[in-house]
Amino acid sequence: MKEKELRRTLAVLPIGTVIKLTDLTARQIRYYEEQGLVTPKRNKGNQRMYSLNDVDRLLEIKDYLADGMNIAGIKYVYQQQQADQQAQKQRPVTDDDVRRILHDELLAAGGLDHHDQRASLYHQNPKK
DNA sequence: ATTCTTACA
DNA sequence: TGTAAGCA
Structure with missing residues (x-):
């Protein structure tokens, strides 16, 4: 494998x-x-x-962008992922860690705050 | 023929 | 982001 x-x-x-x-x-x-x-x-x-x-990374970026996330938001997701991987090498992951990580990523992905998009630094500015 | 960098009516 | 220019 x-x-x-x-x-x-x-x-x-x-x-x-x-x-x-x-x-x-x-x-x-x-x-x-x-x-x-x-x-x-x-x-x-x-x-x-x-x-x-x-x-695959490019296709993923394309999807994130299509979902309204901006470059900063995508950067955050990947930065967070490598940080998680780094921490995982030092300390065994607890169930609580897994929940926090998943929550953070979903938030960054814009799947939870469809109410005040303009307020988030991680969303694209819809140039009306 | 392709790709690269740089620049901007 | 598109596109044109001048190289490699």
Whole structure:
């Protein structure tokens, strides 16, 4: 069950393929990288090479955006995820931790406060 | 042919 | 975000 995960991290896809797989524009994909949401490798010619995990990450970002979350909110989710993973390596996770983590992520995903979107720093500003 | 960076009628 | 320009 380790073999498949390894291949999933292999950066073998050029941006052109990623564009077809995600329906995102090169502009968007590169912008998300600038925001630290994805970190593709680079080949000898300085061209970005993506892994299957990168593609999944991009599709996830696309969904979050479609659900009204902004870059800051997505950054928060991933930052929180790595923080959780880091803490999990030091101390065994308790049931309470799991509940808190799930709650935080759902909140960041905008699934709980559909009332005052404009008040949240983690939502897109609907330019009416 | 593709991708990269930079800049902005 | 789109798009044009000039390279690699």
